[in-house]
Amino acid sequence: MNFLAAAGARRLCAVRAVLPCLWRGKYFSSGNEPAENNSVTPMLRHLIYKIKSTGPITVAEYMKEVLTNPAKGYYMKHDMLGEEGDFITSPEISQMFGELLGIWFISEWIAAGKNAAFQLVELGPGKGTLLEDILRVFSQLGSLLKNCDISLHLVEVSQKLSEIQALTLTEEKVPLERNAESPVYMKGVTKSGIPVSWYRDLQDVPKEYSFYLAHEFFDVLPVHKFQKTPHGWREVLVDIDPQVSDKLRFVLAPCATPAETFIQDDETRDHVEVCPEAGVVIQELSQRISLTGGAALIADYGHDGTKTDTFRGFRGHRLHDVLTAPGTADLTADVDFSYLRRMSQGKVASLGPIEQQTFLRNMGIDVRLKILLDKTDEPSLRQQLLQGYNMLMNPMKMGERFNFLALVPHQRLHGRNHQTNAHDSIQRTTVMQQNTSP
Ligand SMILES: C[S@@+](CC[C@H](N)C(=O)[O-])C[C@H]1O[C@@H](n2cnc3c(N)ncnc32)[C@H](O)[C@@H]1O
Numbered sequence: 001m002n003f004l005a006a007a008g009a010r011r012l013c014a015v016r017a018v019l020p021c022l023w024r025g026k027y028f029s030s031g032n033e034p035a036e037n038n039s040v041t042p043m044l045r046h047l048i049y050k051i052k053s054t055g056p057i058t059v060a061e062y063m064k065e066v067l068t069n070p071a072k073g074y075y076m077k078h079d080m081l082g083e084e085g086d087f088i089t090s091p092e093i094s095q096m097f098g099e100l101l102g103i104w105f106i107s108e109w110i111a112a113g114k115n116a117a118f119q120l121v122e123l124g125p126g127k128g129t130l131l132e133d134i135l136r137v138f139s140q141l142g143s144l145l146k147n148c149d150i151s152l153h154l155v156e157v158s159q160k161l162s163e164i165q166a167l168t169l170t171e172e173k174v175p176l177e178r179n180a181e182s183p184v185y186m187k188g189v190t191k192s193g194i195p196v197s198w199y200r201d202l203q204d205v206p207k208e209y210s211f212y213l214a215h216e217f218f219d220v221l222p223v224h225k226f227q228k229t230p231h232g233w234r235e236v237l238v239d240i241d242p243q244v245s246d247k248l249r250f251v252l253a254p255c256a257t258p259a260e261t262f263i264q265d266d267e268t269r270d271h272v273e274v275c276p277e278a279g280v281v282i283q284e285l286s287q288r289i290s291l292t293g294g295a296a297l298i299a300d301y302g303h304d305g306t307k308t309d310t311f312r313g314f315r316g317h318r319l320h321d322v323l324t325a326p327g328t329a330d331l332t333a334d335v336d337f338s339y340l341r342r343m344s345q346g347k348v349a350s351l352g353p354i355e356q357q358t359f360l361r362n363m364g365i366d367v368r369l370k371i372l373l374d375k376t377d378e379p380s381l382r383q384q385l386l387q388g389y390n391m392l393m394n395p396m397k398m399g400e401r402f403n404f405l406a407l408v409p410h411q412r413l414h415g416r417n418h419q420t421n422a423h424d425s426i427q428r429t430t431v432m433q434q435n436t437s438p
Contacts, residue, residue: 022087022317023391023398040246043072043327047248048240056237056251058259059311060222060276063333066326067220068157074327075158075220081126086330087314089216090299090356090398091130094388096372098133100363101297105134105211106141108295109148112412117149118294119210123202123281124217125154126161128168134213135169139192152196153205162186162198169196202284212285212296212407218340219300221277223333224259225311227252228270233260238323248323271308273333279343282407286347289409296407299356302335310334337405349413351406357399360392 043066050065051057057065067074080086090097109118122131131152138145152169156162166174166188174188183204184197199205225236235257241247262274285296303310313320315329322331337353344350352359369389373382393399 022314023089023093039325041325041327043069043074044246044248044325046072047238047326048246051238051240051248056239056253058257059225059236059238059250060259062238062326063222063311063331066331067222069327072327073157074330075161077158077160079127079160079164080330086316088317089126090392090402091133091215092127093391094385095133096365096368096385096388097360097392098130099137099368100360100365101130101213101215101299102134102137104297104363105213105295106137106144108211108408108412110144112293112295112409114148115209115293116147117151117209119151119153119206119208121153121155121202121205121210121212123155123212123214124220125156125165126216128154128165130213130215131165132168135190135192135194150194152190152194153210154196154198155200155202155205156198157200165198166196202281207288207292209292210288210294212289212294214281214296215299217300218275218278218281218298218335219302219332220330221275221281223273223275223311224262225309226260226263226272226274232256233263235259248326250323269306269308273308273310273336274339275333275336278335278340282340282343283345285407286344289407290347293409295409295412298340298405298407299359299402300335301401302337302353302403304353305336305338307334307336335403337403340405344407348407349410351408353403353405355395355400356402356404357393357395359404365389365393 046069047057047062047065065073068076070076074080078085081089082092105120109115120131120134125131131154135152138150154162154165156165162185163173166172166186169190170188171191172188174186177185177187183199183201185200186198188196190196226233227236228234229252233256234252234254237251237253238248239251241249259274259276262276263272288294289296311322311331311333313322313324313329313331320329322329341350369385372385376382376385391397
């Protein structure tokens with residue numbers, strides 16, 4: 001059975017973002033972005049107070065406060081995704097993206113023996129668009145999944161985004177849970193009858209057989225930055241500019257800081273970014289997958305331990321100086337996939353990273369595009385589909401900058417050559433998926 005034909009073109013989704021919008025993988029900060037809005041934001045006041053009280057803070061602490069401070073954090077109170085927001089992501093560009101990921105999960109489920117139940121867990125689900133597209137594929141392949149007990153588990157810190165996710169998935173406003181002690185802060189049922197729960201932390205998601213998804217999640221986790229100096233590695237800190245009292249600046253720590261232990265002994269770069277929180281999440285995922293089975297699919301822009309200074313900000317589809325008007329712009333750093341693989345500590349097999357264009361092509365995006373194009377004569381929809389395809393696949397756009405990494409139990413690859421190039425392994429996995437008969 002060909003999944004793409006079965007998932008068919010029964011539904012062509014409404015027009016998504018009008019391109020071009022800005023996707024965050026592309027740009028690097030020059031450090032000289034115009035400080036076009038130097039307003040003293042509540043977050044800036046909070047940070048200045050904090051620095052005055054305890055001294056300069058690490059970039060990781062700065063990033064964490066600016067993005068996810070419960071009261072003033074960038075992610076907490078507004079919707080930043082899409083034309084009206086600050087940046088665009090793949091699921092917001094084309095329905096094909098989520099549909100093909102949905103097929104990847106189903107084929108992993110089949111290949112691993114069609115467990116009677118699974119949890120689909122998404123980290124940082126944005127507007128819920130990716131899950132909506134995945135669930136549509138699940139519905140269309142209902143005959144395959146009809147005896148499988150599926151539940152959704154969303155790990156989200158943003159109240160605003162969790163409200164949007166609830167509307168997308170359940171078409172209802174879902175109230176906050178009354179029991180403040182419960183790790184589940186919202187609970188609902190999707191349009192297709194699947195139970196969905198929201199958590200603030202992956203640790204709280206039940207440790208059951210699960211498929212995990214993290215798309216543009218790891219890049220928002222806080223990074224520590226280090227500069228090599230004649231005196232050894234020194235951590236980059238954020239301090240108040242002595243010349244301008246309501247302005248922040250970068251300084252180097254005068255001596256070694258604890259986070260320096262994260263730097264590899266054989267590091268050859270002169271500037272590095274490390275994300276210990278990403279390591280904690282990967283260790284948790286690896287532990288869970290090795291104990292209960294399932295798989296994780298991680299997609300993000302990143303590198304394999306080669307890039308140096310990738311910390312940057314986005315606002316209104318433009319690069320934004322990271323220290324200006326904090327709390328009003330997104331902050332991000334490229335994901336170091338070599339670090340993620342290292343942090344899995346051999347508990348699971350890590351496949352990839354491979355480039356987005358390779359992953360999507362192996363999953364059958366060309367066939368899917370043709371099916372969707374054949375379904376509509378509407379010129380604007382056809383143009384939208386073609387533009388979306390180009391944005392996702394073009395090497396000059398998202399095709400090469402975004403990468404996919406899969407974590408699977410070692411047994412899942414039993415009988416295969418574990419040492420084979422991870423690139424080939426993930427390719428074989430995906431090619432197999434399109435030809436598997438249920
Ligand atoms: C860049 S957006 C990506 C959204 C979505 N995955 C997409 O591709 O459209 C990052 C998402 O991660 C969430 N997030 C950020 N930090 C988080 C954290 N520490 N724990 C859980 N979610 C977080 C944000 O609220 C948002 O939903």
